[in-house]
Structure formats: C-alpha cells, structure tokens
Amino acid sequence: MIITDTHTHLYSEAFDEDRDDIITRAIKQGVTRFFIPAIDSTYTESMFQLEKDYPDYVFLMTGLHPTHVKDDYKDELNHVEELLTRKSFYAIGEIGIDLYWDKTTLEIQKKAFKHQIKLAKQYKLPIVIHCRDAFNEIFEVLEEEKSDDLFGVFHCFTGTLEQAHQAISYNMKLGIGGVATFKNGKIDQFLNQIDLSHIVLETDSPYLAPVPFRGKRNESGYIIKVLEKLSYIYNRSEEDIAKITTENSKAIFKI
Incomplete structure (x- = not known):
C-alpha cells in the first residue's frame, strides 16, 4: 500500500x-511520497538538503x-522565479490568501497569489492553495485566472459542501x-x-495533528489516522483510499 x-x-x-x-517511521507505514511546500527564501536550503537526503x-x-x-x-x-530557472519543481505552493493573521496585507497577498498563478501556468505546474478566512477572496482570484x-x-x-464544489470547478x-x-x-459530515x-x-x-494526537506535533506517519477516517466515511478499504488518492496525486504532480 503506497500512501502519499x-x-x-x-x-x-x-x-x-x-x-x-x-521520516523512517512514516516510510515503514507505507508513506513513501512526501510533497514539500515552500514558505519563503529562508527555508530554501533546508528544503534542498531534505531532497538530497531523501x-x-x-x-x-x-x-x-x-x-x-x-x-x-x-x-x-x-x-x-530564479529558483524556477535553476531546477525542476513539482508545484507552485503553498500560495494563496490568509486573513486570519493579518488583513492589512490583503492587496499584496492578492498580487503575490496572482503572480504565482501566472508562474505556474508558464511552467505548466499545479498550484497548492493556502486559504484561511479567505474563501471569497481566493475564489475571486481563481475566477479571474481560471x-x-x-x-x-x-x-x-475546511469549507462547506458548496465551497468544495466551487474549488473542484477550478480543477x-x-x-x-x-x-x-x-x-x-x-x-x-458531507465528504462522502x-x-x-x-x-x-x-x-x-x-x-493540525489528527485525533488522537490533536494538539501535539503532527508528523507524516499520522496520515494513517486520516486514511482510517476516510475509509469509514466512504465505506471503502484503507487500501482503496490509499490507491485512489495516490493516483489523484500523480495526476496533479505528474509523478
């Protein structure tokens, strides 16, 4: 069973x-594909080191x-932009809008979001969206860029069923x-x-560690608890959930 x-x-x-x-613990549990989102330039070298090590x-x-x-x-x-000229990446992310911590930066957040969407299109890469207290703002940008x-x-x-369908409508x-x-x-309550x-x-x-680890440091191996929950929600085997979601990840990230 391959888990992503x-x-x-x-x-x-x-x-x-x-x-x-x-990482070793996660791999032993079948989690063998780790997609690593960026934050800012201060983490670039540690991300490269992680890729070199694994x-x-x-x-x-x-x-x-x-x-x-x-x-x-x-x-x-x-x-x-400079990194994209140096090596290959699997996505542009995580990008988006967050109005939980700071609403005063909304306009420059939107500019950064749009700019990075255009980069993703230029390099034919997927985007990975971060959205917190900003569904309307995110959808406004996606509507412009669809x-x-x-x-x-x-x-x-973490949205509603309606917001889920809207997100899906933007691929x-x-x-x-x-x-x-x-x-x-x-x-x-509506995922199924x-x-x-x-x-x-x-x-x-x-x-965001899952139950029963909520409030503690999360780790990739804990994805097993998410897998178990989705197995229950969809009334499908954990193997089925792992296989389908991994295939979905391959469709997005092309690997």
Missing part, C-alpha cells in the same frame, strides 16, 4: 531533533506563503488532513458526497 502525503513541512525546525526518525521520497514545491507576504514580497517572488492550465490542490480544505483536488478527524471539523477522484491526503505536519 501531499503536504508536509518536513524541513520545519519542529523536526530538527528527530527528522530522520520521523531523493526517492521527497518532491519539492517552490512559492511564497501568504503569511510571509510582507513589504519585501517582490524580492521573495524574484527568488521563486483556464484549462490552472489546476492543483486546495490544501487543508482543484481537495487536500484532506487531520481536520477530517476533529469532532468540530464539519467536513466529515464528494467523489474520491477529487481527494488527496495530507498532514500539513507539524501542524
């Missing part, structure tokens, strides 16, 4: 003490995270992680109305 974690920050400082143990398992993205869109965002976008060459993953989807898979196991997560062909698995580790 489509979103894990394995280079995070949270793993500095036991990163190899975390070349058969780690697949890198590049991009500027919306919470790191600050006054120097144009310099950060230039860094992303096209056959716009596709990707709506990371950590987005829904990234489902620990929130599906939360009592107040809500998405578990979304065809599995639109779903990929993720952890967002070290964040």
